Amino acid sequence: MTPAATEAATDMKTYRLGKPLVVAIDGPSGSGKSSVSRETARRLHAAYLDTGAMYRAVTWYCLKTGVAMQEAAEVEKASREVDLQISTHPDHEQVTVSGTDVTQAIREPEISSAVSAVATTLGARAELIRRQQQIIADSGRRIVAEGRDITTVVAPDAEVRILLTASEEARLRRRGLQLGGTQSQQDLHNQVIGRDAKDSTVVSFHEAADGVFTIDSSDLDFEETIEAVLAVVRRAAH
Numbered sequence: 001m002t003p004a005a006t007e008a009a010t011d012m013k014t015y016r017l018g019k020p021l022v023v024a025i026d027g028p029s030g031s032g033k034s035s036v037s038r039e040t041a042r043r044l045h046a047a048y049l050d051t052g053a054m055y056r057a058v059t060w061y062c063l064k065t066g067v068a069m070q071e072a073a074e075v076e077k078a079s080r081e082v083d084l085q086i087s088t089h090p091d092h093e094q095v096t097v098s099g100t101d102v103t104q105a106i107r108e109p110e111i112s113s114a115v116s117a118v119a120t121t122l123g124a125r126a127e128l129i130r131r132q133q134q135i136i137a138d139s140g141r142r143i144v145a146e147g148r149d150i151t152t153v154v155a156p157d158a159e160v161r162i163l164l165t166a167s168e169e170a171r172l173r174r175r176g177l178q179l180g181g182t183q184s185q186q187d188l189h190n191q192v193i194g195r196d197a198k199d200s201t202v203v204s205f206h207e208a209a210d211g212v213f214t215i216d217s218s219d220l221d222f223e224e225t226i227e228a229v230l231a232v233v234r235r236a237a238h
């Protein structure tokens with residue numbers, strides 16, 4: 001950790017512990033939300049919520065139980081009945097559905113291709129937003145939560161609100177590397193740019209809402225991005 005990042009983390013530990021600190025981070029696919037939010041949570045001694053994993057878990061459940069994904073009422077019903085648990089410890093990534101560990105399964109391309117059907121079903125969104133708000137409350141409001149609508153809908157009252165962006169080229173490159181170079185350019189494009197296009201019909205995550213701080217990570221490495229986030233947190237804490 002660089003001296004600046006250490007300083008920010010120490011600030012947070014010493015005089016902000018016990019006070020509410022919700023850090024809301026939104027952004028498009030591949031911008032670095034999950035990895036940056038998880039590491040930020042570690043450094044702030046905060047919980048971490050990956051809301052995208054919840055949309056993925058509902059998708060897994062729909063595919064597993066044969067829900068007709070084009071039927072909004074069925075998808076909404078599934079989102080209400082699913083027994084979904086998600087770890088909020090930044091060092092323990094675990095998602096279960098009815099006790100089955102789906103942590104890896106929800107990252108499969110089959111889920112990435114189908115997840116927009118859940119994300120664009122407004123009734124399912126309402127149910128997942130309700131659950132996310134409960135998880136944030138249960139954390140004692142010391143949490144880094146990331147997704148597409150956290151700064152605007154799930155936690156518009158968060159102490160820190162950030163839109164994490166990156167150029168299309170950077171996002172495609174990062175996702176390609178993350179998937180080990182196994183995907184064709186066309187598949188990558190569909191998974192990153194195509195999915196964002198579908199999702200942005202119901203939620204806006206390309207432009208920062210009023211009061212939301214934009215961090216463009218296109219030319220920042222991972223550590224520099226964490227430092228940029230911690231700098232915003234530190235400013236908000238003073």
Ligand SMILES: Nc1ncnc2c1ncn2[C@@H]1O[C@H](COP(=O)(O)OP(=O)(O)O)[C@@H](O)[C@H]1O
Pocket residue numbers: 027028029030031032033034035036174175177178217220221222223225
């Ligand atoms: N600033 C950055 N510079 C380089 N690589 C990054 C940066 N931020 C994230 N990454 C990498 O990009 C990939 C995608 O990040 P991820 O957190 O999964 O994005 P998102 O959750 O927004 O889809 C990961 O392999 C991550 O380590």
Ligand SMILES: Nc1ccn([C@H]2C[C@H](O)[C@@H](COP(=O)(O)OP(=O)(O)O)O2)c(=O)n1
Pocket residue numbers: 028029030034051052053055056115116119146147148149150195199203
């Ligand atoms: N708060 C959220 C979080 C995710 N979603 C949607 C958008 C995505 O298509 C899926 C999966 O999100 P996820 O963050 O895992 O997506 P990435 O693969 O990291 O780009 O869920 C959403 O609509 N609202």
